Amino acid sequence: MSVTREKIIELGENLIRTKGYNAFSYQDISSELGIKNAAIHYYFPSKENLGTSIVRTNIQRFDEMVENMHSRSFDEAQQLETFIRIYTKSHREQKLCLMGSLGPDFNTLNPSMQQELQRMTDKILIWLSGLLQSGKDKGIFSFKQDPASKALMILSSLIASLQLSRILNKMDYKSIHQSIIEDLKS
Amino acid sequence: MSVTREKIIELGENLIRTKGYNAFSYQDISSELGIKNAAIHYYFPSKENLGTSIVRTNIQRFDEMVENMHSRSFDEAQQLETFIRIYTKSHREQKLCLMGSLGPDFNTLNPSMQQELQRMTDKILIWLSGLLQSGKDKGIFSFKQDPASKALMILSSLIASLQLSRILNKMDYKSIHQSIIEDLKS
DNA sequence: GTCTATACCTTGATAGAC
DNA sequence: GTCTATCAAGGTATAGAC
Numbered sequence: 001m002s003v004t005r006e007k008i009i010e011l012g013e014n015l016i017r018t019k020g021y022n023a024f025s026y027q028d029i030s031s032e033l034g035i036k037n038a039a040i041h042y043y044f045p046s047k048e049n050l051g052t053s054i055v056r057t058n059i060q061r062f063d064e065m066v067e068n069m070h071s072r073s074f075d076e077a078q079q080l081e082t083f084i085r086i087y088t089k090s091h092r093e094q095k096l097c098l099m100g101s102l103g104p105d106f107n108t109l110n111p112s113m114q115q116e117l118q119r120m121t122d123k124i125l126i127w128l129s130g131l132l133q134s135g136k137d138k139g140i141f142s143f144k145q146d147p148a149s150k151a152l153m154i155l156s157s158l159i160a161s162l163q164l165s166r167i168l169n170k171m172d173y174k175s176i177h178q179s180i181i182e183d184l185k186s
Numbered sequence: 187m188s189v190t191r192e193k194i195i196e197l198g199e200n201l202i203r204t205k206g207y208n209a210f211s212y213q214d215i216s217s218e219l220g221i222k223n224a225a226i227h228y229y230f231p232s233k234e235n236l237g238t239s240i241v242r243t244n245i246q247r248f249d250e251m252v253e254n255m256h257s258r259s260f261d262e263a264q265q266l267e268t269f270i271r272i273y274t275k276s277h278r279e280q281k282l283c284l285m286g287s288l289g290p291d292f293n294t295l296n297p298s299m300q301q302e303l304q305r306m307t308d309k310i311l312i313w314l315s316g317l318l319q320s321g322k323d324k325g326i327f328s329f330k331q332d333p334a335s336k337a338l339m340i341l342s343s344l345i346a347s348l349q350l351s352r353i354l355n356k357m358d359y360k361s362i363h364q365s366i367i368e369d370l371k372s
Numbered sequence: 373g374t375c376t377a378t379a380c381c382t383t384g385a386t387a388g389a390c
Numbered sequence: 391g392t393c394t395a396t397c398a399a400g401g402t403a404t405a406g407a408c
Contacts, residue, residue, distance in 0.1 A: 022208040023294045103349035108209045121353045160342035163289035167307045175335045
């Protein structure tokens, strides 16, 4: 895997999470990288090709995170905290997450991007549901709803909080994360 | 106020909530309306001009809804339900809300749109906080966090659920709304 | 108010030299 | 692998006739 290729993917992801998929261009990437438009097309023939690769890379990163947590024998609370920390970091860097960036543009995306985005979201929700369920079984978490609904609520809070914090110049973001964790303790 | 002007605003709003601000064009509107590109520019000289008018119209609609609920002496539970029903309707029509559509594009919007979007979001959150507070005071609602955080959590759930339901082809949307209402009863 | 016509720009994408 | 050069398409926007 070429270094340039990886840089393009990284830059592309940042652009999606900052300006949105339909607002960024190959020029944004090439000028930042100090190369020309056509060089990007060498690695990614089309924009949808690049977009799909970016989502796939993210899925891979998520898999690695889960695997890493398992190998370290993280308990359910630690795993949830690690996941939430991704969003703390995004907030600090003033970026959205991929689901929150690409979701609103879903209808304008090509089928291959739609499919990968769906795969990623499914995977995250299934993982989170399982985490909540097993945490509840062990008495670490407490909640009334079914795990799938609870997972959806938590993920929604994380996604939309990033978006709202972009609109509202001042927002107590930390309290959102604390609320999520506190809520599961009750 | 001309009828054409109103139709343009309505169509523009639907396009933003379906394709996103950066993905829709004056052609989308003019072809749908059976008029030409230039006719749209007669009413709205620039796209940012149109965008700003769309957000302003939404703020006005929200104000009218609140006023209407007050004149009918809705209690806090009824008001919350009415508000949530907006999102049920959006979901049925496969549209996002304006905050959920424009939030991710915030960095690409002109200052005037940013300002109005911020004004709208502020207004909704302040209203929702007040509603939660006074409902709590009357014993209609029950929750631990401060009203502002709770309002943020609820709004986030509503916004992001619409986005996620677009990604996931099948999603139990009703359960989200029930969860929000149930949660406040405990 | 709506039209035709058009200017001007950016974009995604390709061909072919180096 | 990266470049120059170029293209067609689509976007916003304007001028001026009707």
